[in-house]
Structure formats: C-alpha cells, structure tokens
Amino acid sequence: MTDKEKYRAMFCDPNWDYETLQAADEVISRIGKEYLKLKIYPNQIEVVTSEQMLDAYALTGLPTSYPHWKFGKDFVLNQNNYTKGRMGLSYELVINSNPCISYNMENNSTCMMLLVIAHACQGHNAFFANNYMFLDWTSADSIVDYMAFAREYILKCEEEHGEEEVERVLDAAHALMNYGVDKYKKPSKLSAKEENERLKKLTAIRHENYNEIWRTLPQAVAELDVAVLDEGRFPKEPEENILYFIEKYAPAMPQWKREIVRIVRKVAQYFYPQGATKVMNEGFATFVHYHIINKMFEEGYLNDGFMLEFIKSHSSVLFQPEYNSKFYSGLNPYTLGFNIFMDIKRICQEPTEEDKAWFPDLIGKNWLDQVLYVMENFRDDSFILQYLSPKVIRDMKLFTIIDNEGESEFQIGAIHNERGYRRVREQLASQYDRSNYIPNIQVTRVDRHQTSKLYLTHYMQKDRKLESKSARQTLAHLRYLWGFPVELHSKNKLGINESSFEVK
C-alpha cells in the first residue's frame, strides 16, 4: 500500500519527472490490460519539445521520411501558426508502428501526461494493433525500417539523377496519392529488407539480360504487351489504383522513377486506414482514457484536484460547437466517436425499449466485449451506419442540410425525430465514405496501338463535378509520369460525358 501512497503523491504533483512517467505507464498499462482487456504493441514513449513536435507534425506522423519541399512547407505553415498563437500543438502524437511510438509534449502537466499516456499509449495503440483496417493495410512492424529505406533510396536518386528531377517525380506522385490504394485487395506486407532484395534482383536480371542489340527498344513496352496480348481493351477491368498502374505499365519510364512512385504508393497505403477510421480511432482512445483515469481514481491513485483538471481537459477535447457557432468547423470526431462508444456501453447495461428495437444484438451482452468487437471490425462509415443510436442523434441534435446546385435555398432534410433517425444515420455514414470526399476516378483504357494515350474516367456521384483548375494541374502531373497524353472524362449516372480534360 505504501506504493500506492507514493504513486498518489507523484501523480498529484503537477510537476513530473522520469519516475512519474514510469509509474504512470506501469499503472495505466496494468489497468488497460486487466480492466479493459486491451492487447497492445509495446510502447515507446518519447518526451519532446515544441520544436520537435513541429518536426513530427511536418512528417505527418512518420518517424522519418524522404526529403521533399512539401514537408518543409507544412513545417513553415505550422510554425507560423504556432508562433502566432493561432494554433496549439496537440499534447501527443502517436505513430502506428511496433513498438508504438508516441511523442509527448514536455510542457504537459502531470495530469495531461497521464491522460495522454492512457489516450495514446493504450487507446490508439490498441486500435492500431487490433482494428482490421490497420492489420490489413499497414505493417506496423516494418514501417520505420521501410521509411528509412525510402529515405535512403530517394537520397540516392537525388545524387544520381539530380534533385530537380526527383522532386518532379515526387510532386507528380503526390498529386495522385489518393489514388494509390487498393481498396478491395489486401496489399502485401512491407519490408525494407525485402524491398532491397527485390531491387537487387531487378538489377541482377537487368545485368544478366543486358544485350547491346536490344538497347534501342523502349523499356517497358514488352511488359505491357505481354499483359495485354489477348484481344482488345486494356486494362480489362478499370483500375482504381492509378499509381500502381503507372508503376506497372507506364510505357517509357525509367526504373528508378517507378521505384519512387512505388514508395509514394506504399506511403499512401499506410495512411489509408487513418483517414478511414478517424472517428472510431479518436472515439475509442477517448473512451479508453476516460475509463482508465476514472478507474485510477476509484482505486485511489488520484485526488480530487487531479480529477478536476482531468475533467476540464476531457471536456475541452469533446467540445462540439454548434452549427451556428463561429467556432464550428465540422463534427468533432472525438465527440462523435466517444458518444457512440459510450452509448454502446449504455445499451448493453441499461437498454430502453427504443434500444431493444434498434439494437437487439447488444441487449444483455457484456459491454466491454461489444466495444472491443466494434473497435476491431469496423471503419468510420460502417461504424456509424451500424451503431449511431437515436439517443446520440438526439443528444447531439444532428440534422441534415440539403444543398442542391442551382437552388437558392437550403433544405432541411432530416432532424432528430422518429422520421429522421435513419436518414440522419445513413447520411452521416455516407459522409465518412471515402468516395464522398475523394472523386472516384479510374483508369479505363490505354490506346496501345497508336498514341499510348491514357484514358481516365471520373464516375460522378450526386452530380458533383471536378474542380477544373486543380483537375487540369493534376492531369499535367499524370501526363508527366505516364509520358504520353492523358485524357479524363467525367461520366454521370447514365454514362454520358459531362466534362472532359485533356493534356497532350
């Protein structure tokens, strides 16, 4: 018991030191494991200064990355905002890696440190380690090595081919980064070692097959031909992964450029689950820190003063300005996710008649098992579609606004009433569907006979067109990578062209 007394004294002192963090991690890990049954990666908790946090921001949560001006721009932008006081830095930043690396700001108080350790090192960590999106699309074990490999490779390319040319390729590949993911196929796992071996093998094959006579032939056309030797259209099926398509089939691209495109594609794929699980991930982590800190209080590790500070921070994390507030900038993913998870717990424990009708599967189940099951098997759109309850809709007073092109008024579509619940829920779920914010564009055809022209199709949804200026710029990047003219058509539901872009 003397241990508990000692810990309590440490946790309630606003100044922390190394021992405090160690004790906090020990207690929090124990509660996470025993009480919340979390399975996590080992933690690597790093204490950083604000400058180092800005560095980490610029690399968008990768421990290291290849050099590119974009990261410098983000750094300058963040630094400006931070020094002007327009932006606060978050208390932590956590990386989906094994061991799970988290950066904690040095100026956090003890309370914030505990909150952050519970939030990131248990909540996010467990999410990374168990959610199917992360398990299928990312390789936490090898991302750090892979990024180190990518950095080396790009630096080597800069040396061999000049910084400008490398930058050109990266710029172009970045423009298409949203189109570097296989949404339905599970990708193979990353490994820096294997990448290196693959590269070596490629070089070896090239050396073995080197023949002066064949040098005049364009590089990859043979490959293209083999893939499409049989009749007609190429590709046979539309390809959604444009970067992959380029890497594999661009007719006259040197090998090193293909490798760079591949690196960007792999990074895009690594980030894909984070974009698709923002609400769940933050919601779950908030749910975890809320339960762990309360449990610590129950067990007597914390005093009332600590709890007051905690509740203040916790509620500011969950602050949701209303639609007409000047602070409103969309739904707060922390709030939405946390509310849904808390409601799952409530429905398991104290269901109402309404819940019995809406969620028959949850009634009478163990709340923790259900929460963990949901955490492991859903992503934002399916999570909302399945578990957004009428009570949460009522509590948050959600409503939908219909904004049709060409009409002078907004229309209120559905509100928090019996008629509206389902529609609000479906609408919100579709809002978190990737196709809602990333236009659905696929490679549909390559003219193999004459021009090597690449044809893309934009499948329009809800009559939404492409923003033409940026579409043209992006196509120019694609044109550079492909090496031959490209053309894009926006097709509506009926398959009729609405607009076309072409870069010759």
Next chain:
Amino acid sequence: MSHIIDRRKNDKGKSTGNRQKFLKRVENQIKKAIPDIISQESIKDSSTGGSVKVPVRGLEEPTFHHDPKTGKKQTVRPGNDKYSEGDRVPKPKGGGAGAGSGRGKGSNSPEVTEDEFTVVLSREEFLKYFFDDLALPNMVKKLMDSTENFEMRRAGYTRDSVPSRLNIKTSYQQSLGRRLALKGVLDKKLALLEEQLSLATDPEQKVVLAEEVEKVRRQANTLPFFEDIDLRYNNFERVPIPVTSAVMFCIMDVSASMGQHEKDIAKRFFTLLYIFLTRQYKNVELVFIRHHTEAKEVSEDEFFNSRESGGTVVAPSLKLMEQIRRTRYDDSWNVYCCQASDGDVWSKQDATECKQLLLEDILPTIQYMAYIEISNNPRESDLWQAYSRISDDDSFSIRQVYEPFEIWPVFQGLFRKRSTV
C-alpha cells in the same frame, strides 16, 4: 514493457533540410519581394536581427477534388435549435460558402488560406537573398594586393637564430638526451676496460690499459653541459592576415534644403550600406559627418535626427573626412565613403574644390565612394556635374534617387558584382 525516452536533448532541426528545399522553391518570390521590404520600414529590423515576412503564392499541391459548387450535397450538422424537416433556409450570398464539406476536422487544424501564407526568414537567410549577386566593389583587389598585413606567429623551433630567442627548456631537453646517450656509451666502454685491466697480467699492458681507463673516465666526467647542437630557438613565421576591418564615412548635407524626406532616403541608403559591410567585414566602424556651411563629426543619433539650417558648402566635410582618416585609420583599414546630398551647393567654386579634393586626396586612398543625390529635379546640379566628370563606376559611383522604392535598384546597381574584377 514500455520504453520512456527523453528526446528533448536531441536535435530539433529535423525539418531543416525540407525547409531549405521549400525556400529554394519560393526563392524567386522571395527575391522579388525584397525591394518591397526595403522600401518599407522593416529594413532596420533586419539589421538588428529580427525576422522578415515574405508572402508566398503558388504553392498549391493539386489533387482531384470535387467542385464545391456543384452537385446535390447533403451534410450533417450538430446542434439543431429551430429547424424541422422540410424547412427552407436562404443560402448565404456568394455561393455555397456556408455549406462546407462537413468532413470531420481535427480539433486543432487551423483554417489558413494560402493568401496569408508567409515565410519568416531569419536574419542570415534574409541577408543571403538580400546580397545575392552583389559583391563589395574592389574588395578582391584589396585582399590580393600587398596591402595585406602580416603577423609573426610561433611555428615550432629552429637550430639557428639570435640568442634572444633561445628556448631554454627545449635546449635543455636536447642536452639531457645527448649527455645520457654519450655517458651510456662511455660507461660501457669503461666497464669493459676495467674488466680487461683486472684480467690483464702483462704489466706493460696494464699501464696502457690504466691510461686508457683514466682517459675514458675523464671523458665521461667532462661531458659539456651544452653543445651547439643542443641549442633550440623559437621559430616565427610571417603569416598574412586578411584585412577584416572597414570604416564607413557617412557624409550628409543637413542644410535647410534637406527635408525629412531626403534625410529618410539617405538614412535608408546608409543603413543598407552598413548591413552590407557588416556582412563582409568582421568589424565595421562608422563615422558620421554632417555639414551645412561647416562640417562636424557627430553621433549617429544626432546625425539623423537633429535639424540645422543654413547654406551648403561641401568641401569642408571632405576635408574633415580626409583628416579623420589620416589620424585614426591606418592602411589596414578598408575605407568606404558614402555621401548624400540634394545637390545644392553654395557656389560653383565649392563643387570644383570638391572634385579636386576627391581626385587628389580621397579617391586614391579609399576603396569606394558612392554619391547619391536625393532629388527629383531633372536639371543636373552643380555637384552632380562636377562629380560626373570623375565618376568611373569602379571606385566612384553616383546615382540619383527620390522615392524609397528606388533605393534598392540603385544600391544593386552600385554594388553589382563586376565580372571583370
């Protein structure tokens, strides 16, 4: 088990390389913005170590995205306080500005538009862009010429020098070694001889050996304490020292005809020159001379701020400058002179005298002189006429300015790198 690592001691410059890449990308814009910055007040800040803001455009990273104005959109918002299904609300003016995409945003992502995107340059970076393509006139010449100073520096020891440079400690070390070595040899020889002596039976041979022993013993006991070969002297070398100091004379006309505007322009020009010099030389001294009918050396503050009136005679200020240079600054100084005036002089004779002074006394001894005439009068002033005859743009340049924005081009023109030098 978790690892807890304190990274605070680590390098914080992880983004430096990327930042440089970014700056390189906006380099042209920064360079273009520099004249604006100079024509604003902030020039002073840059010399005292502040930061400079450069607005930057054209950094968009294009991607395919929806045109927010098109299509049928439906978004979910929180906090409904008054609406029922089917209500209609007029759209705010200016298109669908109020209808954001509704995507969840992190609670700490700031709303920043590219228009207000500024780069904050450190003083070093600012000066780098600032003085790109410029070099101090004739500096190369000065460095290459024999006017370099030399300094004697210690450079090890030598065997041959004057007695006053004798290094006793090193010499003693040499002597000690020599004596130990010689004594060792002699001692060994002595031991050998003594052994032979003790074994010898022939009396004649004994005598010979005894003499030999005596001789060697004497040798061993009389090794000289110092020999010539022991002596070591401190060695010195002449090392050329590049000239690192410069003095800048600022001469300004403060007669009644110089208004606040003229003074302001002059001040900016002097400031520019000063920053420029501080970048090239380790230490730069400033001498302020102002004149109306008589010349006077003053402090910086007084130079720019106090007002005097009266007519204008220029020659005394040049005389004063020459006098100060002679008494205070020897040949090891690079001398720069910068004169600002509105061109009005009392008489033609004064202008002629100035020309004479420059030609005979001043120009041969200084690195560079710049004369700026702050006037928008198309008529050439007397001073301008006199100066323009001896100006060669190499060591003496003259320019005319009137508006603040003209300063930078003039400055650039004065100090442009000369490919011939």
